[in-house]
Amino acid sequence: MDLPSTRGLQALAALKKAPSLSKAAETLGVTRSALSHRIAELERQLGVTLVRQVGRCGKLTEDAESLLMVMGDALDRIEAAVTPLRRRRGQLRISTVATFASHWLIPRLPDWQHLNPDVELAISTTTRTIDLTNEDFDCAIRHGLGDWKGLTATRLFNETLLPVAHPHISELSSNSTVIRARSRFRDWNRWWRLSGKVGDPPGRSVVVETRAQAMDAALAGAGIAAMDLAYAAPHLASGRLRALDATVPLPEGYYLVTKGGHKSRADTIRRLEIWLLSQAQTNNPQG
């Protein structure tokens, strides 16, 4: 059975409450003409006259009255069911890793808010890799090779490591103190090998828990950190950190990941993607 559109029924219901079609149109925020057409379309679908012009106002016929009577508060029910869901419309839920959030995304948030005042980014950081298809996130930003199956991934930037330290540290040698993050312990070894150094990296090291702490330690002058260029860039630009050697690219990168299935707000995600890519190019947050 083919149901009539909500628009038509809504028009009829509004017409019952308001004295005239014009007033009803006003309450719905559309033209009188639109309402007139809605009624006409509904009448065409049902094959019944619903509104009859008496005097200079429209009056509902018995058919229309009975329709509304039987329908009851069906429209209100629908509205009640739909409203709480719609409330979350202006929000884009993003899951990402802590370092990316605090050292890349969050510093750039003011720019996003300026360009997209209607979309609030809700950033959620987790240590574990979240299962996008089962949890209620619209997208995620992940670190890896971009080969997550069943998901669409667009590369934001490749990871590139370089040794950075407080400006008063002027060189990297076998005597230097290096800062290692437990979560990315192998970074120093990888940089060492990829940059063509021989032997092992300096043995003297400070070990911290997370990469964010490694950054803090480097800023404080505790030693030399192998940091991602994207994260170090603002500090290098401001002079709070100094690059001590070559920058080497890693095969991994940072990716914006979206799930398949019905994408509930594909257009907003698309805007986010474009913005992220443009931000990834400038490599520096505003302000």
Added chain:
Amino acid sequence: MDLPSTRGLQALAALKKAPSLSKAAETLGVTRSALSHRIAELERQLGVTLVRQVGRCGKLTEDAESLLMVMGDALDRIEAAVTPLRRRRGQLRISTVATFASHWLIPRLPDWQHLNPDVELAISTTTRTIDLTNEDFDCAIRHGLGDWKGLTATRLFNETLLPVAHPHISELSSNSTVIRARSRFRDWNRWWRLSGKVGDPPGRSVVVETRAQAMDAALAGAGIAAMDLAYAAPHLASGRLRALDATVPLPEGYYLVTKGGHKSRADTIRRLEIWLLSQAQTNNPQG
């Protein structure tokens, strides 16, 4: 507040009952693809994920479940409200005068039914002129000058009077017996004058109640009737009646009259109009 379309909600409801999207589509009589798009559109409007692919079937999210829960039987209510009205869809209610119905329209009904098996004509004959704008008729066929204000009238044919009688009556003279219908008593005088005769019509007359009875009386050989050509034509063709003198046109005619306002089934009425006009040209019912 902008309500989502019934189609989308209906799709969601069907998806809850059926195990898979394909089955749901079957129950609604549309393609799987259509249902998929409906859901996607609904999700876009609400900005919420409603269906999530788990395994190889789609499963409703909590949001979708709660939506359906709050909405309750709203859709059923709408369907219940709409169904009884739709039942009258295949019917076109026509109000007309008795003579036109019995001597013109009804003999032609088989042809209409053959051409339009989906539309049943419900013919209602009344002596009084019905108020189309207030009563539940889709259209009317009226006799008159076609100047009914507020209504749209299309002429089917002009009225044309001629004297007819049983074939054994061979001439119209001042000695003839004329048949008069009380409802159209002046017809004989009008014909007499308009056909250029001098003096008065024959004084010897049989008076019956209606024009239909006048026709019967003429067929029975009771005298000469001043009959409308459109009504007499089939009898003239079959030889049961004979035309005894000139045919004179009257200013009145028969009109298909439709009301303004929202025309609940303009397309069907349009088909009726075309059919009536074609029938008016042939001037003879089939069979």
Added chain:
DNA sequence: ACAACGTGTGAATATATCTCACGCAATATC
């Protein structure tokens, strides 16, 4: 590996819906 099933997606097309400008009818106002 391969087929069978269940889906999502994009293009092309058909419906629905909206706004705008216009004309007509019924009331108000002079």
Added chain:
DNA sequence: GATATTGCGTGAGATATATTCACACGTTGT
């Protein structure tokens, strides 16, 4: 009575929504 004023319906044109078809992807059996 003439003349605004209010309330409508209608057609054209633009935009949004729905539908189908053909195709590609992932999952589940054999």
